[in-house]
Amino acid sequence: MYELVQGVFNGDEKTDMHQFIYALSASGKHYFLRNEILQAFGDYCHQSQKPAYFYYSSSVGKLIHYTHEIILEEESIWFVIRTRIANQEVWQLTADFSKFEQMTLQALLDVRDRLVNRYQNHILEIDLHPFYESSLRIDDARNIGQGLAFLNRYLCNQLLTDPEYWLEKLFQALHGQQYDGIPLLLSDRITSSIHLGKQIKQALKFLSQLEPDEPYEKFSFDFRELGFEPGWGNTAARVKGTLELLDRLIYSPEPGILETFVARVPVVFRVVLISIHGWVGQEDVLGRNETLGQVIYVLEQARSLENELREQIKLAGLDLLGIKPHVIILTRLIPNCEGTFCNLRLEKVQDTENAWILRVPFGEFNPEITNNWISKFEIWPYLEQFALDAEKELLAEFQRKPNLLIGNYSDGNLVAFLLSRRMKVTQCNIAHSLEKPKYLFSNLYWQDLEDQYHFSVQFTADLISMNAAEFIITSSYQEIVGTPDTIGQYESYKCFTMPQLYHVVDGIDLFSPKFNLVPPGINENIFFPYSQKEERDSNLRAQVHDLLFSREDPEIFGNIDHPNKRPIFVVDTITSINNLTGLAECFGKSQALQERCNLILLSSKLHPDEAINRDEAEEIQKLYDIIDQYHLNGKIRWLGIRIPSNELAEAYRVVADYQGIYIHFARFESFARSILEAMISGLPTFATEFGGSLEIIKNEENEFNVNPTDLEGTAKKILDFLEKCDTHAQYWQEVSERMSQRIHHKYNWHLHSNQLLLLAKMFSFWNFVAPENNEARDRYMEALFHLIYKPRAEKILEKHMEGVREWGVGSEECGMRGQEDKEN
Incomplete structure (x- = not known):
């Protein structure tokens, strides 16, 4: 430079x-x-x-x-x-x-403070660099997010460099495994790593004499005489394969061997998924703002994890000992549950054997507030006491400590940090969406926005939890470090100012192996390609077709004059960031699009008086204004209806029957489930170029990535695609099949759960064999919690106790709101 x-x-x-x-x-x-x-x-x-x-x-x-x-x-x-x-x-x-x-970066932060007339000479500087200085770091930015692969290579190199030390550590890690007092893997008969190597040879010789499908229980006595406890496999072939992996790891360590072996080691049985804010339940809650995407994610993740754990336990031969997985979704109990089940302490997750929603109430304080739903922007004063209460409830349910804590969103990640510190359990973070990069200049103007959003508390909580977590999983690479042209979500926490509160000189090490890409899946029992005609319900199809194209209903606006045109379909809530108004304006300004397509919007609201905040109300009214301004009556249909997942899935397929397209036109989107749903259903999908959708829709020509600030350019991309469809008869089907197969192979819950559990095992193993002594870092995080987070959270509580604000109101539009920072 x-x-x-x-x-x-x-x-x-x-x-x-x-x-x-x-x-x-x-x-x-x-x-x-x-x-x-x-x-x-x-x-x-x-x-x-x-x-x-x-x-x-x-x-x-x-x-x-x-x-x-x-x-x-x-x-x-x-x-x-x-x-x-x-x-x-x-x-x-x-x-x-x-x-x-x-x-220096410090000089830049001073400049930004001066820009808003809030400069002060002496200010707290938060600098995490010293805690990462001696830690392992990824060298190449292209490998950011591949922490597991990095650790595998490093450990294999160490096994080659200092085999005696590392093999002894490996032996100790295996020797210490147990489940509720039941010894697993190795008994005291094997006394050292050298002895282990000898016994492996004896065991392999013994196993080679058995039939491959010989059940473990039939040879368990002789096998245990050699010093091996249960956990190696459920058949002779499985046990032999696991021991062969260990034998190869000892004598010729390779990353692939290490990963495959660790994946087979049974060390995770009890998992907690923490999702605090919103309505976390299975009935009558999955369409509410602040809840929909995250609740669906955590429910499907719980089902998948329980299923994957059950399969791993079975393959390890431990089901015969009565061992079974136990998964808990930890959330808050809401007494005034508005007809939902969110006031039940314990609720079984549907389609599981042992996965549960455990609801713990907030400390009462002011029951007029804590007995009701609380916005994610107002939830902060109650989390510390919630964590203390939740610890007792979890220990009561598990009868032991969990093996893994997975936080979801900023509040869940903070609770995961508090629980992890107390229980000494591996902590995983999932941000889903970090608020700081979603709100333009939200850190710079935090004082002006504090009464509404409490960003000082949330951004501090983010810094604490992301640095304390053993590992962080993200849905996309862009979520961590963006693109050459845009800043990543985690990258936005690297260096920023909160004028007159603190300066963050170095907030997170983006090259840390704690970052790992583990994208979510999609429920393919519900969302599947339109072409699978035999799996589709003809009655459901007729019902959904009627809903999309002809049904009269107070919650549906607009009739389509020419229903045989290709539909442009969109499913989203109405906010300024989601930008449905921008899409309507794009459609309204393009006569060519109107001549060839209809626009069908599926949202949860239709009338301004249904809105829960000013932003939503203004966007709804703006959408009506655009429809009037561009005379879109007869060309647009707007459904303000929540529909169940099976109907939504069929809606995608019905649109695909018409060879329509799907578009996600948000100003920014970290990772949209609707994109996965549309693509797996076979809909060619256009999505915003700002965010993780770049990685979901991966095409060399950039044909399906659109700039939501460029209405003319977006219309041209869609029209170019339609022209290709008209010119080449099979082009629509080719794109449809390609996109559907991409989601099927890359974004599925089996891969997600398998990789997540492998990360949990690997980082637990890493912490055992090469502990980094993060106590100083974690004490630093505790200092931030007690000296910054708590005092600011207590100010929110004071207002709640005084009843001086509408605590339950969700986010309103802030003057600096938007994703212009991503666009800029």
Whole structure:
């Protein structure tokens, strides 16, 4: 970067940079993000009649394309330059263009504070770098999110480098395994790693004399005489295969062998999935805001984990000992449950043998509040006491400590941190969606937004839990570090300011092996391709067809004049970020789209008076205004109805029957379930280029990724696709099949659960054989919890106790809201 900067300021293009900065300052703004910078530079090139190459290939053009922020001060211009993924540099240019030098991150945070007139000379700096300095780190940014593979390679190298030490550690890890006092894997007859190697040879010789399908119980006595306890397998062939893996690991360690062996070791039996806010239940709750996606995720994850654990226990031969998995979804009990089952302490998860929803009430404090649903923005004062109460309930249900805690969302992850510290149990985090990058400048203007959103509490909770977790699973690579052009969700926590509260100089190590990509699956018993005609219910199809195209209902707006046109289908809640109004405007502005397609919107609301917050009400009204403005009556149908999953799945298939398309037009989406649902159903799917959907819809030509700020460009992409469908008779079917197969093979719950359990085993094993001594880091997290989080959470509680605010109201639109930071 230094050479590029010098090339600009020591060459002929210095004047161009000067003129461009002057054009920026003429706008009257002081803070510019990437999209604004590129737009302004494009305008400058056009007005200055620059040749075509200048925009991209000149030294100024290259510098501008690396620049993600420009801040104008009286005496200087600041550039935040992101030369590559997970790396940024800060450069200061003096106002007279005499000096351009690299600056510290601390200096940048001071500039941002000055920008909002909230600079203070002495402020708390949060810096996690020292705690990661001596830890293992991934070297190549392309491998971020592949922590498991990294650890496997590292451990195998260590086994080769210092075999005696590491083999003894491996022996100790295996020797210590037990289930509720029942010894597993190795008995005291085997006394060392050297002895283990000898006994493996004896055992393999013994097993080779048996029939492969000989049940374990028939040879268990002789096998245990050799020093091997249950857990190696349920048949002679399975036991022999597991011991052969261990034998190969001892003498010729390879990452694939290590991973396969660890996957077979039975060490996880009791799992807790923590999902606190919203309505967590199975009946009459799955359409409510703040609940839908996360509840479906956690329920399907619980079913899949229990099924995977049961299969692993069976293959290990432990079901004969009465061992069975136990999965608990930990959530809050809501006494005023509005007709749902959210007031039941214990509820069995449907289609499972031993998975349960355990509901623990919040400490009462003010029962007018704690007996009701509480918004995710208001939930923070109750989590510490909830964790203490939940610990007692979990121990009562399990009769032992769990083996794994999985947090969901910011509040669930914080509770996972509190429980993990007390119970000494492996902690896994799943963010789903981090609020900080969803709300533009939410950290910079936190004081203005605090009464509504309490971002100071949430962002502190995020910092605590993400650093304390043993491992973090994400649905996409972009969730961690974004793309070359956009900042990742976790990356946004790397360096930021909360003016007059604290500066985060280094908030998370993005190269830590704790980050692992484990995308979710989809329930293929419900969501399956439209082409599987034999599995479809003809009565359900007729019912859903009537709903989508002709039924009269107070909760349905609009009739379609020409139902044989290709449908453009969208399923989403109505918020400014989800951007249904942007899609309607895109459709309204394109006569060509209207001539070839109908637009069908399926949301949960139809009328402004149904909205639970101002943002939702304004978006609903805006949608009506757009329909009127572009005269879309007869071309659009808007269903404000919650429908069950089986009907939703059939809705995708009915649209596919018409060779329609699906579009997800959000300003930003970390990972949308609806994209998986549409694609597995066989619908060619267009989705926002801002977020994880880039990885779901993976196509070299970028044909199906759309920019929600570019309405004309989006319409053109859809029309280009339709033209190909008209020109090549099989093109729609080819895309349909390709997208459906991609979801089937890459996004399924079996892969998810298998990988998640492997991570839990691997990180538990890693913590045993090579503990990093994270106590100092965790004490630092506790300090943040007690000195920052708790005092700010107590301020929320004070307002709840005083009854001075509408505590149950969900998120309202904030002035700085949106995903323009992703677009910019």
